[in-house]
Amino acid sequence: MTDVIASEWLKLRSLRSNLHLLACSVAAVLACAGVAFMIGRGFDHQSPDERMAFAGNGDGLGNGIAVAYFVFATLGALAITSEYSTGMIRTSLVAMPRRHVLLLAKIPALAVVTLVAGQVLAFAMHAAAMAVLGDRAGQVLRDGRTLGTPLPEPGVLASVSAAGLSMAALALIGLGVGAAVRSTPGALVVLTVIIVVLPVAARTLPSPLRARAGSFMIENLPLQIAGVGGGLLPPAGAAGLLAAYVIAALTAGATAIASKGGRIKALAAGVAATVLVAAVPAAASASPRSGPSPLDWTACADKEMRCASIEVPVDWSKPSGRKIRLTAGMLPHTGAERRIGAVFAVPGGPGGSGVKDLSTYAGSFSDLRGRFDIVTVEPRNTVDKGVLPYECLISGPWIALPGSPAEYAEQGRRNREAAQRCRAADPEYFDHLDSASVARDMEAIRVALGEERLSFIGSSYGGIPAITYARLFPARVRAVVLDGTASPAMDRAESRLGSERAFARFAAWCAATTACALHGQDVGQVWRALIERADRSPIPVRAEPPVAYSGFDLKEAAAPSIIAPGRKPEHPRWAQLAEAIERAVGGDASGFAGYVRQGTYSLKVPSPVGMNMTHCPDGMGYGSYEEYREQRRKAERLLPNLSGIESWHPLGCVGWPSPVTNPFEPLPAQGLPPFLGVGSRTDFDGAADIVRRVPGSAALLHDGDGHALYNSGVTCVVGHVNRYLTSLRLPPPGTVCRPVE
Numbered sequence: 044m045t046d047v048i049a050s051e052w053l054k055l056r057s058l059r060s061n062l063h064l065l066a067c068s069v070a071a072v073l074a075c076a077g078v079a080f081m082i083g084r085g086f087d088h089q090s091p092d093e094r095m096a097f098a099g100n101g102d103g104l105g106n107g108i109a110v111a112y113f114v115f116a117t118l119g120a121l122a123i124t125s126e127y128s129t130g131m132i133r134t135s136l137v138a139m140p141r142r143h144v145l146l147l148a149k150i151p152a153l154a155v156v157t158l159v160a161g162q163v164l165a166f167a168m169h170a171a172a173m174a175v176l177g178d179r180a181g182q183v184l185r186d187g188r189t190l191g192t193p194l195p196e197p198g199v200l201a202s203v204s205a206a207g208l209s210m211a212a213l214a215l216i217g218l219g220v221g222a223a224v225r226s227t228p229g230a231l232v233v234l235t236v237i238i239v240v241l242p243v244a245a246r247t248l249p250s251p252l253r254a255r256a257g258s259f260m261i262e263n264l265p266l267q268i269a270g271v272g273g274g275l276l277p278p279a280g281a282a283g284l285l286a287a288y289v290i291a292a293l294t295a296g297a298t299a300i301a302s303k304g305g306r307i308k309a310l311a312a313g314v315a316a317t318v319l320v321a322a323v324p325a326a327a328s329a330s331p332r333s334g335p336s337p338l339d340w341t342a343c344a345d346k347e348m349r350c351a352s353i354e355v356p357v358d359w360s361k362p363s364g365r366k367i368r369l370t371a372g373m374l375p376h377t378g379a380e381r382r383i384g385a386v387f388a389v390p391g392g393p394g395g396s397g398v399k400d401l402s403t404y405a406g407s408f409s410d411l412r413g414r415f416d417i418v419t420v421e422p423r424n425t426v427d428k429g430v431l432p433y434e435c436l437i438s439g440p441w442i443a444l445p446g447s448p449a450e451y452a453e454q455g456r457r458n459r460e461a462a463q464r465c466r467a468a469d470p471e472y473f474d475h476l477d478s479a480s481v482a483r484d485m486e487a488i489r490v491a492l493g494e495e496r497l498s499f500i501g502s503s504y505g506g507i508p509a510i511t512y513a514r515l516f517p518a519r520v521r522a523v524v525l526d527g528t529a530s531p532a533m534d535r536a537e538s539r540l541g542s543e544r545a546f547a548r549f550a551a552w553c554a555a556t557t558a559c560a561l562h563g564q565d566v567g568q569v570w571r572a573l574i575e576r577a578d579r580s581p582i583p584v585r586a587e588p589p590v591a592y593s594g595f596d597l598k599e600a601a602a603p604s605i606i607a608p609g610r611k612p613e614h615p616r617w618a619q620l621a622e623a624i625e626r627a628v629g630g631d632a633s634g635f636a637g638y639v640r641q642g643t644y645s646l647k648v649p650s651p652v653g654m655n656m657t658h659c660p661d662g663m664g665y666g667s668y669e670e671y672r673e674q675r676r677k678a679e680r681l682l683p684n685l686s687g688i689e690s691w692h693p694l695g696c697v698g699w700p701s702p703v704t705n706p707f708e709p710l711p712a713q714g715l716p717p718f719l720g721v722g723s724r725t726d727f728d729g730a731a732d733i734v735r736r737v738p739g740s741a742a743l744l745h746d747g748d749g750h751a752l753y754n755s756g757v758t759c760v761v762g763h764v765n766r767y768l769t770s771l772r773l774p775p776p777g778t779v780c781r782p783v784e
Contacts, residue, residue: 070110071107071164075169076172079171079172079175086182091783092783095758097184097190098184099191099192100172101266102266103171103191104169105262106172108265111164112261112262113234115157115160115210115213116213116237118157118217119153119214119218119221121221123149124225127226146218150215150218153218154211158207158211160210161207161209162208163207165206169203181193184762185758185765187762187767187769197772198271198770199271202268202271205269209261212286215292216289219289219294219295220234220237220295222300242260242262245257245260250379254274254378257379258273264285267280271770340373343372347374348373348374348401349375351370352368367472369421369423369484371418371419371488372402372421373416373418374405376413376416378414382415382416384497385415385416385418385489385494386411386418386500387485387499387500388419389500389506389509391501392503392653392657393478393657394651395505397420397422399421400502401417407754410765418488418497422484423475426651431465431466432468435464436651436653437644438461439461439651439653440457440458441648441649442690443593444593444690451697454694458695458696458698462701474701477657479515482516485497489519496519498768499513499520499524500524500768501526503526503750505528506528507661509525511705517711517715522718524753524764524767525720526721527750527752528730529729531661531663535674538689538728539685540681542605542606542685542688544724544725545724545748546684548608549605550567559618559621560625561621571683573624574684577594577597577632581596583631583632584635590636590647592635594687596632597627598687599691600623600636601623619634623638650692659695660701660703661703661707663693664697664703665693665694671694709736712738716739717741718737719734719742720733720740720742721743722743723744723749724745724748740773743779744779745779746780747780747782763778
């Protein structure tokens with residue numbers, strides 16, 4: 044047998060066509076470079092938002108892989124068809140004790156040559172594509188990929204190596220096809236169908252059949268083998284399928300050589316081998332969900348979403364006690380690539396419905412759904428759930444800054460009275476609306492889904508249940524994104540420094556913009572004088588006597604407009620705020636009361652019971668009047684224009700009728716993956732403070748206005764978040780997203 048193999052090696056070397064074919068493989072490199080050049084040119088001529096929507100070039104091999112495959116497959120086919128065309132096949136078969144051994148003897152030499160050549164060619168193709176893209180290759184796109192993926196990226200080295208390996212596999216497939224067909228033209232026709240016609244036909248199929256069929260195309264197997272996309276098959280399944288194709292082709296070829304009759308038997312053998320061997324990876328391509336879910340998913344009111352009901356205990360310390368039903372929502376995985384798992388979108392508020400939010404902001408998750416199911420819940424603390432009276436929950440007392448222990452106690456009395464009115468409808472339920480209970484509900488949903496681990500996007504206050512979940516169930520956390528979440532560990536006054544910076548931008552805008560009602564004045568001086576005057580003698584709302592605004596009332600009413608000015612360049616909320624200030628300077632606070640009433644149905648900003656019923660058991664309140672006074676003194680030093688707003692939420696918990704059940708506790712020092720914090724220039728500090736406590740984490744600054752940026756569809760943020768969730772790659776330290784002008 045050794046002599047036969049050596050003889051086949053000499054035959055392979057003597058075929059001049061092989062050198063010509065390998066030289067033609069340079070066309071694959073040129074194809075990769077040419078397409079990368081066109082992508083780069085097109086990318087350069089797009090706006091920043093349009094660039095984010097670009098389709099990535101991946102490892103760069105896809106553009107030339109068909110050329111490379113055809114060259115290698117032809118090389119393999121010629122190794123046997125050349126003998127048929129010259130008549131040498133009869134001489135070769137006479138020397139063989141068993142006819143089918145001839146094909147096996149050709150494999151070692153062909154495999155060695157094509158393995159080496161395939162690796163060289165694959166890395167040359169990748170290098171050419173990356174060189175042409177240059178620095179643009181690192182541009183993060185909306186789907187989380189980059190325009191190009193260099194070798195240091197996870198899975199790229201494996202995918203390029205797998206592509207080289209697949210070229211060698213195509214040479215062996217060509218060898219088998221050539222042996223089965225017995226003519227060079229016929230073999231080239233069959234190979235053209237395999238390499239070109241079938242993939243093109245698969246791309247014309249409707250979704251999701253297109254994704255399923257595409258997963259079985261040879262050109263998509265290298266990425267799946269590397270586990271970085273390309274289709275629905277797991278790495279082992281993709282590798283098994285590639286091996287199955289080789290075995291099927293060689294089986295057909297060996298059968299044809301061994302058979303003295305026609306080629307029907309060979310064709311039948313090849314088809315049978317393909318069906319039998321491909322059954323293994325086809326079975327392995329099933330979704331990684333572990334067994335049937337007890338959740339009965341049906342269409343939601345939003346037909347794109349699916350909804351299900353899950354039963355959980357009211358009191359998790361009494362799991363066999365009274366139960367409540369929660370509505371879970373899902374935007375199912377829709378992608379052409381293998382599902383990674385589930386991302387849990389945790390709604391903010393507190394009091395918001397994740398089901399409603401996910402329906403509203405479904406567009407922001409469109410790319411992420413290519414790899415995940417997006418799951419959410421209508422939490423137990425959703426204000427319109429119907430267990431507690433909605434009108435009661437959205438109302439609440441007005442907050443005043445206490446100047447004495449007696450005033451502090453009076454604020455507590457008003458808070459308690461408002462809370463008791465709502466609590467009376469269902470005291471047991473009201474007393475179990477903390478974020479730890481919400482986190483345990485999320486764990487029950489994970490178990491029902493059959494997921495081993497969950498990834499999270501916590502929007503605004505939704506980050507608190509997310510980090511509580513991470514503290515309670517660290518082994519069940521795959522990734523955590525905190526989007527605009529205030530840190531419960533951060534000093535309250537320091538957490539509001541972003542609002543002070545926003546006020547400075549408001550003042551600068553007024554100085555530069557004639558449309559501002561305060562243009563030409565020192566806005567800071569006007570504002571501080573107004574606050575001081577209102578604290579001495581509250582400014583009446585003339586249309587609604589006897590309502591009057593203190594300085595603290597003005598600050599709290601102004602804060603949302605200061606940090607969220609509206610669309611550039613008009614900044615309508617800043618313009619409205621400037622007009623309200625001008626009117627208040629004239630002795631009428633109706634401008635403030637008017638837009639507060641539009642959003643809250645109250646003439647002053649209320650402290651809603653529906654928020655406090657979670658804030659307060661989560662430990663947001665002050666421990667004492669003395670703690671409050673100490674915080675006030677610090678805030679007055681740090682926040683010259685807005686001191687007091689840091690106390691609004693904590694003062695809403697004074698006198699709360701139920702105890703703190705979920706106080707802040709540090710996250711575990713080990714066992715958690717790195718987190719990603721996201722925030723605008725107003726709320727970045729809070730998210731950054733949380734994630735810096737988890738080793739290896741990163742924070743992403745959006746150098747613009749806004750809140751809950753992922754839901755809002757800020758493309759740069761969406762891209763980095765998607766990249767982290769799909770590949771667990773964090774942005775480099777200091778990464779900043781610039782707003783699109």
